[in-house]
Amino acid sequence: MGGADQIEGGRRPPLSxxxxxxxEEAHIADCLASASFAAELLVLDGGxxxxxxxxxxxxxxxxxxxxxxxxxxxxxxxxxxxxQPWVLNLDADERVSPxxxxxxxxxxxxxxxxxxxYTMPRRxxxxxxxxxxxxxxxDRKLRLFRRDAGRFAGCDPHDKVVVDGxxxxxxxxxxxxxxxxxxxxxxxMETYTTAAARSAFAAGRRAPLLRMVLSPPLxxxxxxxLRAGFRDGxxxxxxxWMAARYEWHRWRKLRxxxxxxxxxxxx
Numbered sequence: 001m002g003g004a005d006q007i008e009g010g011r012r013p014p015l016s017x018x019x020x021x022x023x024e025e026a027h028i029a030d031c032l033a034s035a036s037f038a039a040e041l042l043v044l045d046g047g048x049x050x051x052x053x054x055x056x057x058x059x060x061x062x063x064x065x066x067x068x069x070x071x072x073x074x075x076x077x078x079x080x081x082x083x084q085p086w087v088l089n090l091d092a093d094e095r096v097s098p099x100x101x102x103x104x105x106x107x108x109x110x111x112x113x114x115x116x117x118y119t120m121p122r123r124x125x126x127x128x129x130x131x132x133x134x135x136x137x138x139d140r141k142l143r144l145f146r147r148d149a150g151r152f153a154g155c156d157p158h159d160k161v162v163v164d165g166x167x168x169x170x171x172x173x174x175x176x177x178x179x180x181x182x183x184x185x186x187x188x189m190e191t192y193t194t195a196a197a198r199s200a201f202a203a204g205r206r207a208p209l210l211r212m213v214l215s216p217p218l219x220x221x222x223x224x225x226l227r228a229g230f231r232d233g234x235x236x237x238x239x240x241w242m243a244a245r246y247e248w249h250r251w252r253k254l255r256x257x258x259x260x261x262x263x264x265x266x267x
Contacts, residue, residue, distance in 0.1 A: 032061055215248070
């Protein structure tokens with residue numbers, strides 16, 4: 001941030017906001033703008049072929065480069081590059097809402113935060129509306145934590161923060177613009193289910209036929225009925241169907257891997 005540490009008459013929170021990104025020119029500027037209250041903005045670029053690094057630098061971020069080798073590995077590498085005692089991790093398609101920004105600023109204005117980390121609700125915009133049901137909200141994420149107390153230890157493609165110490169709760173929303181449209185959702189699902197199958201295969205997980213057959217309908221019922229996906233109307237029905245398809249694809253790809261094949265999109 002060019003060494004600046006003042007904002008609106010007060011000190012910036014001692015916070016590094018970091019983003020791992022690759023070919024995110026459509027999102028990166030808005031993402032960083034929403035976090036401009038922090039003392040440091042850091043983007044770890046995984047090998048973009050578009051203008052992501054240039055746009056990030058123009059938004060005030062320090063840009064570092066590292067070939068992408070997995071979600072959790074890349075985020076731990078970015079964490080190690082942060083210079084402030086506290087960190088906030090954002091994905092490029094996420095935004096800090098004004099309410100969440102005020103809450104974070106107030107947290108640091110009151111002195112050293114009492115907890116080692118904080119969760120926040122994440123609200124997703126998809127299919128022309130904010131999604132409320134189906135397990136999509138509040139979808140709490142642990143994203144704000146003391147740098148020396150946290151690390152990423154999830155199973156790719158999903159990240160998971162492990163924090164040594166108590167975890168508190170924030171109430172302002174983290175806004176998520178994950179998909180441009182249903183076709184984009186489909187494309188991401190192919191990527192994620194392939195990564196999930198490979199992670200499960202590496203961990204030695206089995207893929208029973210019964211699990212592959214039963215998981216999709218059970219996931220649909222859970223999403224649409226038990227988690228009130230029906231509250232979102234047609235969008236809720238579509239998302240419950242997509243959740244079922246996710247289960248089908250990831251288990252089928254794992255079975256293919258265990259038989260010596262590759263988890264291709266058409267497997």
